[in-house]
Amino acid sequence: MLDLTTLTDEELAGRVGQRDSGALEQLYDRYVRQCFGLAVRIVGDAALAEEIVQEVFLKLWNQPETYTQARGRFVSWLLSLIHHRSIDELRRRSRTEVPLDGAIPGGFDLRADPAPEPGDQVSLAELREGVRSALARLPANQREPIELSFFRGLTHTQIAELLGQPLGTVKTRIRLGMTAMREALKSSGLLGD
């Protein structure tokens, strides 16, 4: 019998397309904690985060053709779905209030993992470290607006108002930061381009 734990994410995703529920279980076991953690981090509601994660995995099961290797690494595709779904929920429920003092609680966690969590894929830990390393190299004034948009779903207009900066400045800093992130991740081989 085939040991699914030895298959790559992309191979497992292919087997999901062949209605192999065991392959979906394997992907779930690999990434549910990261998916759930991201959803909770954004929406701040465990029950809502549960449903978001369920819906994304259910979507993978019902529409496996939505992922192809042309879309890059499976995990980045999966987490982007979680992110977008979470932001949609966040905006729908209008939970975009920010502290009046302008503090930005809970931005990107740049601390290194003390040790991988049990069950974590080695590749996920490597990705995480690579992303954190790239983020840490960004100036704070580029990282902050990206954090506000990524975790709070704020538009650049809202970010400019919150930070008290011109809209053009915010847009430029987001662009510079994201471009730098893309280049850094591409150089370190973490993008599936």
Added chain:
Amino acid sequence: MESQNVTPEEWEDRLIHFSLGALEPEDAARFEAALEQCRERARLATSYSQVIGLLGTTAPTVEPPAGHKARLLQRIESTPQIAQSPAVSRPVRLTTAETASVTPTPSQVIDMRRQADAWPRVAAAAAVLLLVAVVWLVATLGTVSQQQTRLAEFERQLEASQAQVNIPAGYRTFALAPTDEYTGVSAVVIFNPESSEAWLVADGLEPLPEDLIYELWLIQPQGQGPSDVGGVFGPNDVGSTVHRTTAQRRIGDYAGFAVSIERKPGVPVREGPIVVVGRFEGQ
């Protein structure tokens, strides 16, 4: 549509903000339409979408509550297998919708979430069904007996159309009826009752003043509270739209759809006039 005079740097700037979800909803919708037309730019979009996904790895991992996996597997088991041939679904009776109150949600327009393979089939199905819906709606201005005859004919044509355009298995179509003031509007909704996604395909939409926008509603079953917002949209130059929405839960859990005209950027509770509406039962 995006301006033809946007420089590559300006375009990439908007792409970054689009990928991050930082564009205003109307801008995001226009940008996505432009994105569709450029494969090379779509490849770059895929790259930035990957960056977004990888940023998600910075969130702390959290163990989901007990039973989460079991519930997912149960839902998977209850999902029907994909059939070899497309299912043909019949439309149901149309009735007038009730007033609803909702909270807004932006429509899901980001490329990474699109059903790339199903979209051409869905779009082709929508075009044919819309034409049939227009014919049917014009024909229903007659007497009751004539309407019954025409409804039967519409259903026959709808089934024939669905068979011709190979609608994906499990998908259904549902025509919405225009209200008295908007008889020129035709609309159908294409959806899978087991999924949370649906497409509204509409024609005959009048352009709106700058401060107004069309808004889609997902009607709850009787007594189950206010409707959910299905997103906002505007017609193209010829008065048509294809609007995709992702609901809070299975489309089959809802009782119908409606479109109204609201203040920008959309409202949590319906205030404006209803344009098209329909309630289905027995999902």
